Amino acid sequence: MxxxxxxxxxxxxxxxxxxxxxxxxxxxxxxxxxxxxxxxxxxxxxxxxxxxxxxxxxxxxNRILLQKLEQEDWPGLAQYLETELFTRQKISARKVNLLTDSLLLLHDLETVKKLEVLVADKKPSIYNACATGFASAALVSADHAFLESVVQHAASARPEERIWLELLSGISSHSVKQYDKAGTYLLPLAQSSSDPVVAALSGYICEKMLAPKLGDAGGRFIAAGAAVKQRIIPKLSRSKWLRLVEEAKSSMHVVILSRLLEDAGSWLFDAAHSVRV
The missing domain is CATH 1.20.58 (Methane Monooxygenase Hydroxylase; Chain G, domain 1)
Structure with missing residues (x-):
């Protein structure tokens, strides 16, 4: 723009x-x-x-900031924001989240970790508002320990932020083969989350990715996936689902899950089509 x-x-x-x-x-x-x-x-x-x-x-x-965004100059934007935050100590949730997104695109997790420490030490009041960005960077960089630390630190985050933190933690736990722990995060989300994107992702992972790994306990996860379909399919057509996902992709923590979202959409609506036919 x-x-x-x-x-x-x-x-x-x-x-x-x-x-x-x-x-x-x-x-x-x-x-x-x-x-x-x-x-x-x-x-x-x-x-x-x-x-x-x-x-x-x-x-x-905000001229410099807007120019960097307009040019998609992520290294330049990151350098500018690092000066604003680390050197000039002008710390705000907006700047922290912008820098986190830029660093994620640059695959610079070490600076994200430094940023997380800065926010926790200097401005803890905005930590919860920035936690999803920190967790997203940790997931992309496969740093499960850092992600878990962020999720624990943001225990008092608002419900709409907390569900994404738990989802990211569940996905990360699955990636490091901690299947039981992944289930403790994802099963409740699949069973009760009112956010259709979170519910669909959780239900898909529970049924298709966790259930086969959990032996006799997998039945609960298959049932949770089926329950998600029963909640979502009557309310959302495929086109509405795609619009909802596209709107959600204004947030980086949704963008990084694009592949999973495609799989979850197919799981939801290919099955729905066969049932309706």
Whole structure:
């Protein structure tokens, strides 16, 4: 996206609105009426001007950041944000999450670990809001111990964040062949999660990936997968599912699970098609 063009378009729209409200009526209505209107409504013009000024100052303040994003210059963006966070100590959840995503794309887990320590030490109030990014980087880098540490540290995260942390931890546990532990994370999500993406991923992994590894205990995981299908299929068509997944991919922790999401979608709807036929 060309942020400069977007800013220019926004300025033009605001300026045209300003002209429409304050000048155009003077050519249509009685000038005496407009004089009275201007006298009583002058503050609206001030608000317009303040809004234009605010938007332009906001762009100027974030110009370097926006330019790096626009150019998809991930090394440059990471370097800029590292300076902002580590050197200048301007720590915010937005900057931390942007840097985490950039480092994930650059496969730089060591800096993610340093960033996690920085947030935990200097600004623990935003840790939970950043934990999913840390866990995603750990999963991509196959660092199960770091991922588990993040999940434990973020025990008080909001439910909508916690379910993704547990899902990522379950997937990581499966990848290191800790199947029982993976089940403790994924089975409850498959059984009760109200998020269809989380439920589908959990149900698919439980039925297709965990159940064969758990012997006699696998029956519960097969049943959990079947229950997920019963919950989701009546509510979502394949096209709605694909739209939901596409919307969810605005978050990096969903993007890294793209292959699993494709498999989970096929598991859901290929089976649904055969049942309906």
């Amino acid at each position: 060309k942020f400069g063009y977007l800013l220019a378009s926004f300025n033009i729209v605001l300026f045209l609105c300003f002209l429409t409200v304050f000048l155009l009526p003077a050519f249509i209505l009685d000038f005496t009426f407009m004089e009275e209107f201007w006298t009583k409504s002058w503050y609206i013009g001030i608000l317009f001007l303040m809004l234009i000024l605010f938007v332009n100052l906001l762009y100027a303040w």
